[in-house]
Amino acid sequence: MADITAIILTRNEKDFIEECILSIKDVVKRIVVVDSFSEDNTCELAKKLGAEVYQHEFYNYSKQYKYAVNIANVKTKWILRIDADERLTKESAEEINKLCNENENTNVSGIVLRFYNMFLNKPMYHGGMYPWKKLSVYKTGLGDIEDRNMDEHIILSSGKTIEAKKDSKHLAFRGLTFFTNKCNWYSTREAMDYFDNLSTDSSNASLKTMFKMKVYYKLPLGFRSWLYYAYRYYIRLGFLDGKEGKIFAFLHAYWYRFLVDAKIYEHEKLGEEFKPTGALKS
Numbered sequence: 001m002a003d004i005t006a007i008i009l010t011r012n013e014k015d016f017i018e019e020c021i022l023s024i025k026d027v028v029k030r031i032v033v034v035d036s037f038s039e040d041n042t043c044e045l046a047k048k049l050g051a052e053v054y055q056h057e058f059y060n061y062s063k064q065y066k067y068a069v070n071i072a073n074v075k076t077k078w079i080l081r082i083d084a085d086e087r088l089t090k091e092s093a094e095e096i097n098k099l100c101n102e103n104e105n106t107n108v109s110g111i112v113l114r115f116y117n118m119f120l121n122k123p124m125y126h127g128g129m130y131p132w133k134k135l136s137v138y139k140t141g142l143g144d145i146e147d148r149n150m151d152e153h154i155i156l157s158s159g160k161t162i163e164a165k166k167d168s169k170h171l172a173f174r175g176l177t178f179f180t181n182k183c184n185w186y187s188t189r190e191a192m193d194y195f196d197n198l199s200t201d202s203s204n205a206s207l208k209t210m211f212k213m214k215v216y217y218k219l220p221l222g223f224r225s226w227l228y229y230a231y232r233y234y235i236r237l238g239f240l241d242g243k244e245g246k247i248f249a250f251l252h253a254y255w256y257r258f259l260v261d262a263k264i265y266e267h268e269k270l271g272e273e274f275k276p277t278g279a280l281k282s
Contacts, residue, residue: 002100003077004028007068011036011058011279013084014045016171021049023087027097029076034068036279058279060189062152065145074140077104081136081154085171086115092166096137099162109159111137115170120244127238127249132170135161149196150189151209183256191263192274221261229253
């Protein structure tokens with residue numbers, strides 16, 4: 001077992017929290033759950049499996065995660081940031097344990113995990129979505145999360161990162177109703193971030209964030225969602241994932257990405273202020 005504290009943010013995750021905790025319990029020393037006042041038995045299930053559970057009103061993921069780190073008062077060498085819809089596999093758990101133990105006293109400060117996404121009960125291995133990578137493990141005190149409404153990343157203050165080689169599993173897309181609701185929720189947060197980034201210094205932002213602001217959003221409204229679809233489905237071979245790949249690429253481009261563009265346009269035209277989205281309702 002490595003010297004790791006796992007942090008999980010939850011909201012109505014009764015169908016997912018148990019499997020998530022079971023996938024990490026043999027690797028981490030401590031599990032901290034910060035819940036956004038779930039209306040199901042998420043908290044009870046987490047406590048039953050040995051997690052410490054706190055509750056806090058949700059504003060956005062970044063602020064909720066910062067609260068979680070503070071309330072946890074982490075003393076372990078490493079922190080694992082993991083969502084309730086993410087699972088370590090047996091192989092990735094063993095690899096994380098090994099990498100953390102080997103690098104306790106090296107200049108490695110972060111470990112990038114790799115995931116495959118599940119959509120309509122099928123793994124998505126094409127379309128540029130595999131492997132989906134995220135800096136999920138980092139040394140305590142050397143990582144902080146971007147202060148963003150959407151697509152926030154862990155940024156290291158020092159040291160280097162290494163990449164895991166074994167796949168973990170991501171169950172973010174839980175059926176079309178949940179998926180489309182989630183995209184609507186995300187699109188408001190991303191539109192808010194777009195306007196926030198117009199007036200802030202992006203020098204400390206991740207490369208992905210800088211690319212979106214300096215390249216993607218410079219393209220004409222509407223055209224960029226079409227280009228996104230062409231890139232995902234044709235150039236990055238999303239069609240090889242069959243019907244599921246077609247639906248996945250189309251909804252990402254013409255529902256999510258176009259909806260972000262439409263909300264940006266609506267805000268510019270009507271001037272109405274965005275309202276906090278609150279926690280995602282499942």
